[in-house]
Amino acid sequence: MEKAQVIFQQVPFETDGAWRSPIAIHHDDVQVWGITLDVTDSELPRAASVLSHDERGRAERLISEGHRRQSIAAHAKLRLILSRYCGAPPGQLAIRRTSDGKPFLSDYPSIRFNLTHSHGRALIAVARDREVGADLEQVRREVDVVRLAKRFLSERDLAFIEDGDPAQRHERFLKTWVAREAVFKADGRGITFPLHRDYLELTGDETKGSLVLGDTASDQRKRPVRFLSLGPGWIGAVAAEGTDWTVTLCNGSESQINRGT
Numbered sequence: 178m179e180k181a182q183v184i185f186q187q188v189p190f191e192t193d194g195a196w197r198s199p200i201a202i203h204h205d206d207v208q209v210w211g212i213t214l215d216v217t218d219s220e221l222p223r224a225a226s227v228l229s230h231d232e233r234g235r236a237e238r239l240i241s242e243g244h245r246r247q248s249i250a251a252h253a254k255l256r257l258i259l260s261r262y263c264g265a266p267p268g269q270l271a272i273r274r275t276s277d278g279k280p281f282l283s284d285y286p287s288i289r290f291n292l293t294h295s296h297g298r299a300l301i302a303v304a305r306d307r308e309v310g311a312d313l314e315q316v317r318r319e320v321d322v323v324r325l326a327k328r329f330l331s332e333r334d335l336a337f338i339e340d341g342d343p344a345q346r347h348e349r350f351l352k353t354w355v356a357r358e359a360v361f362k363a364d365g366r367g368i369t370f371p372l373h374r375d376y377l378e379l380t381g382d383e384t385k386g387s388l389v390l391g392d393t394a395s396d397q398r399k400r401p402v403r404f405l406s407l408g409p410g411w412i413g414a415v416a417a418e419g420t421d422w423t424v425t426l427c428n429g430s431e432s433q434i435n436r437g438t
């Protein structure tokens with residue numbers, strides 16, 4: 178069966194008060210949005226206007242203008258999407274960070290989210306009352322992934338990367354990588370070295386798997402991961418606390434976000 182693909186959406190910056198009709202999300206659901214990070218000169222002030230002082234400061238500190246614009250777009254679009262779950266205007270959401278840097282909604286503790294961005298695209302994963310993590314990477318064929326795997330990953334991950342079609346090695350390496358990042362971001366610790374104690378175990382059609390944690394008690398050793406179909410050249414995954422969850426792709430029209438569903 179072919180997997181549904183994430184559609185990377187524009188997300189216009191006008192809100193039209195759509196936050197007044199919140200999107201429902203259940204405990205067993207992890208909702209995933211794909212967004213693009215383009216922003217025109219005329220959109221930029223509106224996008225920046227919904228950001229917090231901290232978010233604007235972080236964007237301003239980026240050296241490249243392209244990265245500054247993408248940071249403003251990512252955080253403004255994140256706020257637009259979260260406003261639909263919280264039922265509050267995007268500019269009024271209090272987004273704080275844990276001591277390890279994981280952002281959270283301090284006034285809406287049930288709504289959990291995670292952002293990942295790379296080369297003009299981003300994924301936002303949203304869940305209710307369970308921690309969630311996401312990671313997105315662009316395939317870069319110039320990288321020597323076997324060397325990296327030998328240096329950093331487990332024997333089992335190295336065997337997975339080296340086996341099978343050599344043309345798919347970069348994709349397989351990135352699967353082991355995004356699985357780690359998604360799980361570690363769900364846990365709020367970010368990427369944590371060493372990485373060689375853990376390994377990826379794939380199931381069925383390879384859209385699902387578990388990151389098996391080498392240093393963890395047996396009841397929490399296997400952490401479920403869902404791989405997302407993102408189109409050629411992109412690999413991404415989400416992970417969440419527990420095992421009783423499934424992924425819903427929020428691939429509706431742009432109006433779903435800013436004008437109500």
Ligand SMILES: CC(C)(COP(=O)(O)OP(=O)(O)OC[C@H]1O[C@@H](n2cnc3c(N)ncnc32)[C@H](O)[C@@H]1OP(=O)(O)O)[C@@H](O)C(=O)NCCC(=O)NCCS
Nearest residue numbers: 276277278279280292293294312313362363365366367368
């Ligand atoms: C956080 C981290 C996982 C980001 O990975 P990445 O592949 O470079 O970037 P991604 O695009 O996937 O994710 C970045 C987003 O993850 C979120 N994030 C940041 N720290 C996080 C954490 N500890 N856990 C979960 N999510 C985190 C943020 O929204 C961030 O975007 P922003 O900086 O624009 O707000 C990586 O930097 C890391 O592992 N850091 C180690 C922890 C650390 O150094 N913390 C800093 C302490 S102040």
